[in-house]
Amino acid sequence: MMNFDNSYAALPGAFHATVSPEKVRAPELLAWNEALARELGLDAFEGDTSKIARVFGGSEALAGSHPISMAYAGHQFGHFVPRLGDGRAALLGEVVTASGQRYDIQLKGSGRTPFSRAGDGKSWLGPVLREYILSEAMHRLGVPTTRALAAVATGETVVRESVLPGAVFTRVAASHLRVGTFQYFAARGDTASLKTLADYAIDRHYPEARDEPEPYIGLFRGVIERQAKLVAHWMSIGFIHGVMNTDNTAISGETIDYGPAAYMDEFRFDKVFSSIDQYGRYAYGNQPSIAQWNLARLADTLLSLDASKDALESVLAEFSDHYEAHFIALMAPKLGLFDPQSSDADLIVEWLEYLNEKAHDFTLSFRGLASRIDAVDEAQFGAFESKWRERVTNQGKTPAEVAELMNSVNPLFIPRNHRVEQAIDEAVHGDLTVFHAMNTVLAQPYTEQPEFADYAVAPLERERVSRTFCGT
Ligand code: AMP
Numbered sequence: 001m002m003n004f005d006n007s008y009a010a011l012p013g014a015f016h017a018t019v020s021p022e023k024v025r026a027p028e029l030l031a032w033n034e035a036l037a038r039e040l041g042l043d044a045f046e047g048d049t050s051k052i053a054r055v056f057g058g059s060e061a062l063a064g065s066h067p068i069s070m071a072y073a074g075h076q077f078g079h080f081v082p083r084l085g086d087g088r089a090a091l092l093g094e095v096v097t098a099s100g101q102r103y104d105i106q107l108k109g110s111g112r113t114p115f116s117r118a119g120d121g122k123s124w125l126g127p128v129l130r131e132y133i134l135s136e137a138m139h140r141l142g143v144p145t146t147r148a149l150a151a152v153a154t155g156e157t158v159v160r161e162s163v164l165p166g167a168v169f170t171r172v173a174a175s176h177l178r179v180g181t182f183q184y185f186a187a188r189g190d191t192a193s194l195k196t197l198a199d200y201a202i203d204r205h206y207p208e209a210r211d212e213p214e215p216y217i218g219l220f221r222g223v224i225e226r227q228a229k230l231v232a233h234w235m236s237i238g239f240i241h242g243v244m245n246t247d248n249t250a251i252s253g254e255t256i257d258y259g260p261a262a263y264m265d266e267f268r269f270d271k272v273f274s275s276i277d278q279y280g281r282y283a284y285g286n287q288p289s290i291a292q293w294n295l296a297r298l299a300d301t302l303l304s305l306d307a308s309k310d311a312l313e314s315v316l317a318e319f320s321d322h323y324e325a326h327f328i329a330l331m332a333p334k335l336g337l338f339d340p341q342s343s344d345a346d347l348i349v350e351w352l353e354y355l356n357e358k359a360h361d362f363t364l365s366f367r368g369l370a371s372r373i374d375a376v377d378e379a380q381f382g383a384f385e386s387k388w389r390e391r392v393t394n395q396g397k398t399p400a401e402v403a404e405l406m407n408s409v410n411p412l413f414i415p416r417n418h419r420v421e422q423a424i425d426e427a428v429h430g431d432l433t434v435f436h437a438m439n440t441v442l443a444q445p446y447t448e449q450p451e452f453a454d455y456a457v458a459p460l461e462r463e464r465v466s467r468t469f470c471g472t
Protein backbone atom coordinates (compact mmCIF):
# COMPACT_ATOMS: atom_id res chain seq x y z
CA MET A 1 0.00 0.00 0.00
CA MET A 2 1.16 3.51 -0.77
CA ASN A 3 2.97 5.49 1.89
CA PHE A 4 2.44 9.17 1.13
CA ASP A 5 4.12 12.23 2.62
CA ASN A 6 4.38 15.98 1.92
CA SER A 7 7.78 17.00 3.27
CA TYR A 8 8.31 19.78 0.74
CA ALA A 9 4.87 21.25 1.35
CA ALA A 10 5.79 21.27 5.06
CA LEU A 11 8.69 23.67 4.37
CA PRO A 12 7.99 27.40 4.95
CA GLY A 13 5.67 29.30 2.60
CA ALA A 14 8.53 30.95 0.69
CA PHE A 15 9.33 27.57 -0.89
CA HIS A 16 6.07 27.01 -2.76
CA ALA A 17 2.53 28.02 -3.51
CA THR A 18 -0.45 25.80 -2.79
CA VAL A 19 -2.31 24.99 -6.00
CA SER A 20 -5.15 22.81 -7.14
CA PRO A 21 -4.79 20.95 -10.41
CA GLU A 22 -7.57 21.86 -12.85
CA LYS A 23 -10.40 19.45 -13.50
CA VAL A 24 -10.39 18.41 -17.12
CA ARG A 25 -13.29 17.69 -19.46
CA ALA A 26 -12.75 14.06 -20.42
CA PRO A 27 -9.67 12.43 -18.87
CA GLU A 28 -8.52 9.39 -20.81
CA LEU A 29 -5.57 7.23 -19.83
CA LEU A 30 -3.05 6.95 -22.68
CA ALA A 31 -0.23 5.24 -20.82
CA TRP A 32 0.32 3.85 -17.34
CA ASN A 33 3.71 2.57 -16.21
CA GLU A 34 2.55 -0.50 -14.33
CA ALA A 35 5.99 -1.74 -13.26
CA LEU A 36 6.87 1.67 -11.81
CA ALA A 37 3.46 1.94 -10.15
CA ARG A 38 4.08 -1.36 -8.43
CA GLU A 39 7.56 -0.27 -7.26
CA LEU A 40 6.00 2.85 -5.76
CA GLY A 41 3.21 0.96 -4.06
CA LEU A 42 0.63 2.65 -6.29
CA ASP A 43 -0.92 -0.69 -7.23
CA ALA A 44 -4.11 0.19 -5.33
CA PHE A 45 -5.21 1.68 -8.65
CA GLU A 46 -4.57 -1.49 -10.59
CA GLY A 47 -7.23 -2.13 -13.16
CA ASP A 48 -9.23 1.03 -12.43
CA THR A 49 -8.29 2.88 -15.59
CA SER A 50 -10.86 5.62 -15.27
CA LYS A 51 -9.79 6.40 -11.71
CA ILE A 52 -6.14 6.55 -12.79
CA ALA A 53 -7.14 8.93 -15.58
CA ARG A 54 -9.06 11.16 -13.15
CA VAL A 55 -6.29 11.26 -10.54
CA PHE A 56 -3.35 11.69 -12.92
CA GLY A 57 -5.26 14.02 -15.22
CA GLY A 58 -5.83 16.34 -12.26
CA SER A 59 -9.60 15.91 -11.88
CA GLU A 60 -9.58 13.95 -8.64
CA ALA A 61 -7.26 14.50 -5.67
CA LEU A 62 -4.73 11.78 -4.88
CA ALA A 63 -5.43 10.63 -1.32
CA GLY A 64 -3.01 12.26 1.11
CA SER A 65 -1.66 14.77 -1.39
CA HIS A 66 -1.08 18.48 -0.80
CA PRO A 67 -0.43 19.92 -4.26
CA ILE A 68 2.09 22.76 -4.52
CA SER A 69 4.07 24.53 -7.18
CA MET A 70 7.72 25.00 -6.32
CA ALA A 71 9.53 28.33 -6.35
CA TYR A 72 12.83 28.52 -8.21
CA ALA A 73 14.99 30.85 -10.25
CA GLY A 74 17.43 30.00 -13.01
CA HIS A 75 19.98 30.99 -15.60
CA GLN A 76 18.30 30.50 -18.96
CA PHE A 77 20.85 30.49 -21.76
CA GLY A 78 23.17 32.35 -19.44
CA HIS A 79 20.68 35.04 -18.38
CA PHE A 80 19.52 35.06 -14.80
CA VAL A 81 15.76 35.05 -14.14
CA PRO A 82 15.13 35.53 -10.40
CA ARG A 83 11.62 34.03 -10.39
CA LEU A 84 10.62 31.11 -12.60
CA GLY A 85 8.94 28.39 -10.55
CA ASP A 86 6.53 25.67 -11.63
CA GLY A 87 4.34 27.47 -14.14
CA ARG A 88 2.58 24.34 -15.32
CA ALA A 89 3.40 21.74 -12.70
CA ALA A 90 1.89 20.58 -9.43
CA LEU A 91 3.88 18.50 -6.98
CA LEU A 92 1.29 16.20 -5.43
CA GLY A 93 3.67 15.04 -2.73
CA GLU A 94 6.06 12.17 -2.12
CA VAL A 95 5.72 8.43 -2.14
CA VAL A 96 7.99 6.63 0.31
CA THR A 97 8.74 3.09 -0.81
CA ALA A 98 9.13 0.04 1.39
CA SER A 99 12.91 0.46 1.20
CA GLY A 100 12.64 4.05 2.44
CA GLN A 101 13.26 5.76 -0.92
CA ARG A 102 11.31 9.00 -1.35
CA TYR A 103 9.97 10.01 -4.78
CA ASP A 104 8.17 13.15 -5.91
CA ILE A 105 4.95 12.65 -7.82
CA GLN A 106 4.37 15.64 -10.07
CA LEU A 107 1.68 16.51 -12.59
CA LYS A 108 2.88 18.51 -15.58
CA GLY A 109 0.34 20.45 -17.63
CA SER A 110 -2.30 20.59 -14.89
CA GLY A 111 -3.15 24.27 -15.21
CA ARG A 112 -2.11 27.74 -14.16
CA THR A 113 -0.14 28.43 -10.99
CA PRO A 114 1.13 31.62 -9.33
CA PHE A 115 4.31 31.07 -11.38
CA SER A 116 2.62 30.81 -14.78
CA ARG A 117 3.28 34.41 -15.92
CA ALA A 118 1.78 34.61 -19.44
CA GLY A 119 1.60 30.81 -19.87
CA ASP A 120 -1.57 28.73 -19.74
CA GLY A 121 -0.11 26.08 -17.43
CA LYS A 122 -1.17 23.43 -19.91
CA SER A 123 0.61 20.98 -22.11
CA TRP A 124 -0.28 19.51 -25.45
CA LEU A 125 0.07 15.84 -26.27
CA GLY A 126 3.46 16.13 -28.04
CA PRO A 127 5.76 17.01 -25.13
CA VAL A 128 3.88 14.58 -22.88
CA LEU A 129 4.49 11.60 -25.15
CA ARG A 130 8.02 12.78 -25.91
CA GLU A 131 9.00 12.95 -22.24
CA TYR A 132 7.32 9.60 -21.63
CA ILE A 133 9.34 7.85 -24.34
CA LEU A 134 12.66 9.63 -23.77
CA SER A 135 12.77 9.36 -20.00
CA GLU A 136 11.78 5.69 -19.88
CA ALA A 137 14.38 4.91 -22.58
CA MET A 138 16.97 6.79 -20.52
CA HIS A 139 16.15 4.65 -17.50
CA ARG A 140 16.52 1.45 -19.52
CA LEU A 141 19.90 2.68 -20.75
CA GLY A 142 21.01 2.77 -17.13
CA VAL A 143 21.17 6.56 -16.82
CA PRO A 144 19.79 8.39 -13.77
CA THR A 145 16.58 10.09 -14.80
CA THR A 146 13.13 11.14 -13.75
CA ARG A 147 10.54 8.55 -14.73
CA ALA A 148 7.21 8.50 -16.50
CA LEU A 149 4.25 7.19 -14.52
CA ALA A 150 1.29 8.26 -16.63
CA ALA A 151 0.09 10.15 -19.68
CA VAL A 152 -3.53 11.32 -19.66
CA ALA A 153 -5.38 13.04 -22.48
CA THR A 154 -7.62 15.82 -21.15
CA GLY A 155 -10.26 15.84 -23.87
CA GLU A 156 -9.58 19.57 -24.15
CA THR A 157 -7.59 21.58 -26.63
CA VAL A 158 -4.65 23.89 -26.07
CA VAL A 159 -3.63 26.66 -28.43
CA ARG A 160 -0.05 26.73 -29.63
CA GLU A 161 0.90 27.45 -33.26
CA SER A 162 -2.25 25.48 -33.94
CA VAL A 163 -5.05 24.01 -31.84
CA LEU A 164 -3.83 20.76 -30.32
CA PRO A 165 -5.09 18.04 -27.98
CA GLY A 166 -4.22 18.65 -24.33
CA ALA A 167 -2.57 16.14 -21.99
CA VAL A 168 -1.10 15.79 -18.51
CA PHE A 169 2.15 13.98 -17.73
CA THR A 170 2.96 12.40 -14.37
CA ARG A 171 6.63 12.59 -13.52
CA VAL A 172 8.38 10.66 -10.77
CA ALA A 173 11.64 12.13 -9.50
CA ALA A 174 14.11 11.58 -6.67
CA SER A 175 13.24 15.22 -6.04
CA HIS A 176 12.67 18.43 -7.97
CA LEU A 177 15.40 20.39 -6.18
CA ARG A 178 17.40 22.29 -8.75
CA VAL A 179 20.42 24.57 -8.84
CA GLY A 180 17.79 27.22 -9.57
CA THR A 181 16.03 26.53 -6.25
CA PHE A 182 19.21 27.56 -4.42
CA GLN A 183 19.55 30.58 -6.70
CA TYR A 184 16.00 31.68 -5.89
CA PHE A 185 16.77 32.20 -2.22
CA ALA A 186 20.33 33.46 -2.75
CA ALA A 187 19.07 36.16 -5.15
CA ARG A 188 16.53 37.33 -2.57
CA GLY A 189 19.18 37.44 0.13
CA ASP A 190 17.03 34.96 2.13
CA THR A 191 19.87 33.14 3.86
CA ALA A 192 17.61 31.45 6.39
CA SER A 193 15.59 29.74 3.62
CA LEU A 194 18.75 28.92 1.70
CA LYS A 195 20.06 27.12 4.78
CA THR A 196 16.76 25.28 5.23
CA LEU A 197 16.97 24.20 1.59
CA ALA A 198 20.61 23.04 1.84
CA ASP A 199 19.80 21.05 4.98
CA TYR A 200 16.76 19.51 3.30
CA ALA A 201 18.91 18.58 0.26
CA ILE A 202 21.51 16.95 2.49
CA ASP A 203 18.89 14.94 4.40
CA ARG A 204 17.18 13.82 1.22
CA HIS A 205 20.13 13.15 -1.11
CA TYR A 206 23.49 13.39 0.63
CA PRO A 207 23.09 12.30 4.27
CA GLU A 208 26.79 11.35 4.39
CA ALA A 209 27.66 15.08 4.06
CA ARG A 210 26.16 15.66 7.49
CA ASP A 211 29.22 14.07 9.13
CA GLU A 212 31.74 16.21 7.29
CA PRO A 213 33.47 19.14 9.00
CA GLU A 214 31.80 21.39 6.40
CA PRO A 215 28.48 19.77 5.45
CA TYR A 216 27.74 22.26 2.65
CA ILE A 217 31.07 21.46 1.01
CA GLY A 218 30.10 17.79 1.31
CA LEU A 219 26.77 18.60 -0.34
CA PHE A 220 28.52 20.45 -3.14
CA ARG A 221 30.99 17.60 -3.68
CA GLY A 222 28.13 15.12 -3.88
CA VAL A 223 26.30 17.19 -6.49
CA ILE A 224 29.53 17.65 -8.49
CA GLU A 225 30.18 13.90 -8.54
CA ARG A 226 26.67 12.97 -9.61
CA GLN A 227 26.46 15.65 -12.29
CA ALA A 228 29.86 14.62 -13.68
CA LYS A 229 28.66 11.04 -13.90
CA LEU A 230 25.34 12.05 -15.41
CA VAL A 231 26.85 14.12 -18.20
CA ALA A 232 29.43 11.39 -18.92
CA HIS A 233 26.47 9.05 -19.36
CA TRP A 234 24.75 11.44 -21.78
CA MET A 235 27.93 11.81 -23.80
CA SER A 236 28.40 8.03 -23.98
CA ILE A 237 24.96 7.52 -25.56
CA GLY A 238 24.90 10.58 -27.81
CA PHE A 239 22.20 12.35 -25.83
CA ILE A 240 21.72 16.10 -26.13
CA HIS A 241 19.67 17.63 -23.33
CA GLY A 242 18.97 20.82 -25.21
CA VAL A 243 18.12 23.18 -22.32
CA MET A 244 20.82 22.80 -19.67
CA ASN A 245 19.64 25.86 -17.77
CA THR A 246 20.33 25.95 -14.05
CA ASP A 247 16.61 25.42 -13.37
CA ASN A 248 16.90 22.15 -15.31
CA THR A 249 19.92 20.91 -13.32
CA ALA A 250 18.72 18.55 -10.59
CA ILE A 251 20.55 18.38 -7.26
CA SER A 252 19.81 14.63 -7.20
CA GLY A 253 21.90 14.02 -10.35
CA GLU A 254 18.96 12.84 -12.43
CA THR A 255 18.24 13.86 -16.00
CA ILE A 256 15.30 16.26 -15.77
CA ASP A 257 13.12 18.23 -18.20
CA TYR A 258 13.05 16.62 -21.60
CA GLY A 259 12.12 19.63 -23.68
CA PRO A 260 13.92 19.83 -27.00
CA ALA A 261 16.08 16.87 -25.97
CA ALA A 262 17.26 14.36 -28.55
CA TYR A 263 19.30 11.22 -29.00
CA MET A 264 21.67 11.95 -31.84
CA ASP A 265 21.52 10.13 -35.17
CA GLU A 266 24.57 11.18 -37.21
CA PHE A 267 27.41 12.17 -34.92
CA ARG A 268 28.70 15.72 -34.70
CA PHE A 269 30.49 17.27 -31.74
CA ASP A 270 28.71 20.56 -32.50
CA LYS A 271 25.25 19.04 -32.97
CA VAL A 272 22.36 21.17 -31.69
CA PHE A 273 18.66 20.31 -32.01
CA SER A 274 16.82 22.90 -29.96
CA SER A 275 15.12 25.52 -32.09
CA ILE A 276 15.72 28.14 -29.40
CA ASP A 277 19.47 27.44 -29.04
CA GLN A 278 20.62 29.97 -31.64
CA TYR A 279 24.28 30.03 -30.68
CA GLY A 280 24.80 26.36 -29.92
CA ARG A 281 25.36 26.97 -26.21
CA TYR A 282 23.99 23.51 -25.41
CA ALA A 283 25.60 21.62 -28.30
CA TYR A 284 26.58 18.00 -27.64
CA GLY A 285 30.27 18.79 -27.17
CA ASN A 286 29.62 21.69 -24.80
CA GLN A 287 27.62 19.70 -22.27
CA PRO A 288 30.44 18.90 -19.81
CA SER A 289 31.63 22.50 -19.59
CA ILE A 290 28.06 23.80 -19.32
CA ALA A 291 27.38 21.40 -16.45
CA GLN A 292 30.45 22.74 -14.69
CA TRP A 293 29.28 26.31 -15.32
CA ASN A 294 25.89 25.46 -13.79
CA LEU A 295 27.62 23.96 -10.77
CA ALA A 296 29.67 27.14 -10.37
CA ARG A 297 26.31 28.93 -10.02
CA LEU A 298 25.43 26.51 -7.21
CA ALA A 299 28.79 27.31 -5.57
CA ASP A 300 27.91 31.03 -5.76
CA THR A 301 24.84 30.41 -3.62
CA LEU A 302 26.70 28.32 -1.04
CA LEU A 303 29.08 31.23 -0.39
CA SER A 304 26.27 32.91 1.54
CA LEU A 305 26.13 29.87 3.84
CA ASP A 306 29.74 30.55 4.84
CA ALA A 307 31.12 27.70 2.80
CA SER A 308 34.71 28.76 2.15
CA LYS A 309 35.47 30.07 -1.30
CA ASP A 310 38.72 28.12 -1.57
CA ALA A 311 37.05 24.86 -0.65
CA LEU A 312 34.22 25.43 -3.14
CA GLU A 313 36.68 26.29 -5.89
CA SER A 314 38.81 23.25 -5.31
CA VAL A 315 35.75 20.95 -5.30
CA LEU A 316 34.47 22.61 -8.48
CA ALA A 317 37.85 22.05 -10.12
CA GLU A 318 37.49 18.31 -9.44
CA PHE A 319 34.55 18.15 -11.84
CA SER A 320 36.78 17.56 -14.88
CA ASP A 321 38.63 14.64 -13.32
CA HIS A 322 35.38 13.01 -12.23
CA TYR A 323 33.90 13.57 -15.65
CA GLU A 324 36.92 12.15 -17.49
CA ALA A 325 37.07 9.08 -15.26
CA HIS A 326 33.38 8.32 -15.77
CA PHE A 327 33.56 8.98 -19.48
CA ILE A 328 36.49 6.59 -19.99
CA ALA A 329 34.84 3.96 -17.79
CA LEU A 330 31.66 4.16 -19.86
CA MET A 331 33.31 4.38 -23.28
CA ALA A 332 35.89 1.61 -22.79
CA PRO A 333 33.44 -1.33 -22.83
CA LYS A 334 31.61 0.29 -25.74
CA LEU A 335 34.85 -0.24 -27.67
CA GLY A 336 35.39 -3.73 -26.29
CA LEU A 337 38.01 -2.80 -23.70
CA PHE A 338 37.81 -4.91 -20.56
CA ASP A 339 40.50 -3.18 -18.57
CA PRO A 340 41.10 0.31 -19.97
CA GLN A 341 44.64 1.74 -19.81
CA SER A 342 45.37 5.44 -19.75
CA SER A 343 46.48 5.26 -23.39
CA ASP A 344 42.98 4.10 -24.36
CA ALA A 345 41.72 7.67 -23.96
CA ASP A 346 43.43 8.40 -27.27
CA LEU A 347 41.72 5.47 -28.95
CA ILE A 348 38.33 6.71 -27.76
CA VAL A 349 39.04 10.22 -29.02
CA GLU A 350 40.24 8.89 -32.36
CA TRP A 351 37.01 6.91 -32.76
CA LEU A 352 34.82 9.92 -31.96
CA GLU A 353 36.83 12.12 -34.33
CA TYR A 354 36.36 9.52 -37.04
CA LEU A 355 32.58 9.41 -36.45
CA ASN A 356 32.49 13.20 -36.41
CA GLU A 357 34.40 13.49 -39.69
CA LYS A 358 32.16 10.94 -41.43
CA ALA A 359 28.96 12.02 -39.64
CA HIS A 360 28.25 8.33 -39.10
CA ASP A 361 25.25 7.19 -37.10
CA PHE A 362 26.44 7.24 -33.48
CA THR A 363 24.43 4.30 -32.14
CA LEU A 364 24.77 1.92 -35.06
CA SER A 365 28.49 2.55 -35.52
CA PHE A 366 29.27 0.89 -32.20
CA ARG A 367 27.18 -2.15 -33.11
CA GLY A 368 28.79 -2.15 -36.55
CA LEU A 369 32.26 -2.02 -35.08
CA ALA A 370 31.52 -5.03 -32.87
CA SER A 371 30.53 -7.01 -35.97
CA ARG A 372 33.97 -6.24 -37.46
CA ILE A 373 35.89 -7.98 -34.67
CA ASP A 374 37.24 -10.83 -36.81
CA ALA A 375 36.56 -9.41 -40.27
CA VAL A 376 39.30 -9.88 -42.85
CA ASP A 377 37.83 -7.92 -45.77
CA GLU A 378 38.33 -4.25 -46.47
CA ALA A 379 37.92 -2.03 -43.39
CA GLN A 380 34.55 -0.33 -42.86
CA PHE A 381 35.83 2.13 -40.29
CA GLY A 382 38.97 3.39 -42.00
CA ALA A 383 42.43 3.21 -40.49
CA PHE A 384 40.86 3.16 -37.04
CA GLU A 385 39.50 -0.33 -37.53
CA SER A 386 42.76 -2.30 -37.67
CA LYS A 387 44.29 -0.28 -34.87
CA TRP A 388 41.24 -0.99 -32.72
CA ARG A 389 41.19 -4.69 -33.65
CA GLU A 390 44.82 -5.08 -32.68
CA ARG A 391 44.19 -3.45 -29.31
CA VAL A 392 41.06 -5.42 -28.37
CA THR A 393 42.27 -8.81 -29.56
CA ASN A 394 45.32 -8.32 -27.38
CA GLN A 395 43.44 -8.69 -24.10
CA GLY A 396 43.44 -12.44 -23.64
CA LYS A 397 39.77 -12.56 -24.72
CA THR A 398 38.21 -14.27 -27.71
CA PRO A 399 36.70 -12.13 -30.47
CA ALA A 400 33.28 -13.43 -29.41
CA GLU A 401 33.85 -12.22 -25.87
CA VAL A 402 34.87 -8.77 -27.10
CA ALA A 403 31.80 -8.51 -29.35
CA GLU A 404 29.59 -9.73 -26.52
CA LEU A 405 30.90 -7.06 -24.16
CA MET A 406 30.30 -4.37 -26.79
CA ASN A 407 26.78 -5.52 -27.60
CA SER A 408 25.89 -5.65 -23.93
CA VAL A 409 26.55 -1.91 -23.50
CA ASN A 410 25.89 -0.49 -26.99
CA PRO A 411 22.17 -0.09 -27.55
CA LEU A 412 20.64 -1.22 -30.80
CA PHE A 413 17.53 0.85 -30.10
CA ILE A 414 17.38 4.51 -29.08
CA PRO A 415 14.35 6.82 -29.33
CA ARG A 416 15.01 7.89 -32.92
CA ASN A 417 13.81 11.45 -33.43
CA HIS A 418 11.90 10.67 -36.59
CA ARG A 419 10.10 7.87 -34.78
CA VAL A 420 9.27 10.11 -31.83
CA GLU A 421 7.80 12.64 -34.28
CA GLN A 422 5.85 9.87 -35.99
CA ALA A 423 4.54 8.61 -32.64
CA ILE A 424 3.32 12.13 -31.80
CA ASP A 425 1.81 12.84 -35.25
CA GLU A 426 -0.14 9.60 -35.20
CA ALA A 427 -1.24 10.05 -31.59
CA VAL A 428 -2.67 13.48 -32.46
CA HIS A 429 -4.83 11.58 -34.93
CA GLY A 430 -5.85 9.06 -32.30
CA ASP A 431 -3.44 6.23 -33.16
CA LEU A 432 -1.06 5.23 -30.34
CA THR A 433 0.46 2.22 -32.13
CA VAL A 434 3.90 3.74 -32.70
CA PHE A 435 3.98 5.29 -29.22
CA HIS A 436 3.31 1.92 -27.59
CA ALA A 437 5.67 0.09 -29.95
CA MET A 438 8.47 2.48 -29.01
CA ASN A 439 7.94 1.91 -25.30
CA THR A 440 8.00 -1.84 -25.86
CA VAL A 441 11.11 -1.90 -27.99
CA LEU A 442 13.02 0.60 -25.84
CA ALA A 443 12.42 -1.47 -22.73
CA GLN A 444 15.14 -3.80 -24.07
CA PRO A 445 17.50 -1.49 -25.91
CA TYR A 446 20.38 -3.98 -26.25
CA THR A 447 18.34 -6.91 -27.48
CA GLU A 448 17.64 -7.76 -31.13
CA GLN A 449 13.88 -7.68 -31.67
CA PRO A 450 13.30 -8.75 -35.27
CA GLU A 451 9.62 -7.75 -35.28
CA PHE A 452 10.70 -4.17 -34.42
CA ALA A 453 13.81 -4.06 -36.64
CA ASP A 454 12.55 -0.83 -38.29
CA TYR A 455 12.95 1.02 -35.01
CA ALA A 456 16.71 0.46 -35.01
CA VAL A 457 17.21 2.00 -38.43
CA ALA A 458 18.71 5.48 -38.83
CA PRO A 459 16.51 8.03 -40.59
CA LEU A 460 16.65 8.47 -44.33
CA GLU A 461 17.79 11.90 -45.46
CA ARG A 462 14.18 13.05 -45.90
CA GLU A 463 13.15 11.64 -42.51
CA ARG A 464 15.84 13.42 -40.56
CA VAL A 465 14.71 15.68 -37.73
CA SER A 466 17.05 18.63 -37.48
CA ARG A 467 15.12 20.75 -35.00
CA THR A 468 13.27 19.99 -31.80
CA PHE A 469 10.93 22.37 -30.02
CA CYS A 470 10.36 23.19 -26.36
CA GLY A 471 6.69 23.22 -27.33
CA THR A 472 5.04 23.17 -23.94
P1 AMP B 1 11.11 24.49 -18.97
O1 AMP B 1 11.12 24.76 -20.41
O2 AMP B 1 10.31 23.30 -18.60
O3 AMP B 1 12.44 24.44 -18.32
O4 AMP B 1 10.30 25.71 -18.32
C1 AMP B 1 10.85 26.99 -18.07
C2 AMP B 1 9.86 27.84 -17.29
O5 AMP B 1 8.70 28.14 -18.09
C3 AMP B 1 9.32 27.18 -16.04
O6 AMP B 1 9.17 28.16 -15.05
C4 AMP B 1 8.00 26.62 -16.48
O7 AMP B 1 7.11 26.42 -15.43
C5 AMP B 1 7.50 27.71 -17.43
N1 AMP B 1 6.51 27.20 -18.39
C6 AMP B 1 6.75 26.38 -19.43
N2 AMP B 1 5.62 26.09 -20.11
C7 AMP B 1 4.61 26.75 -19.48
C8 AMP B 1 3.20 26.87 -19.69
N3 AMP B 1 2.58 26.22 -20.68
N4 AMP B 1 2.50 27.64 -18.83
C9 AMP B 1 3.11 28.29 -17.82
N5 AMP B 1 4.43 28.24 -17.56
C10 AMP B 1 5.18 27.47 -18.39
Ligand code: MG
Nearest residue numbers: 247248256257
Ligand atom coordinates in the same frame (compact mmCIF):
# COMPACT_ATOMS: atom_id res chain seq x y z
MG1 MG C 1 12.36 23.28 -16.50
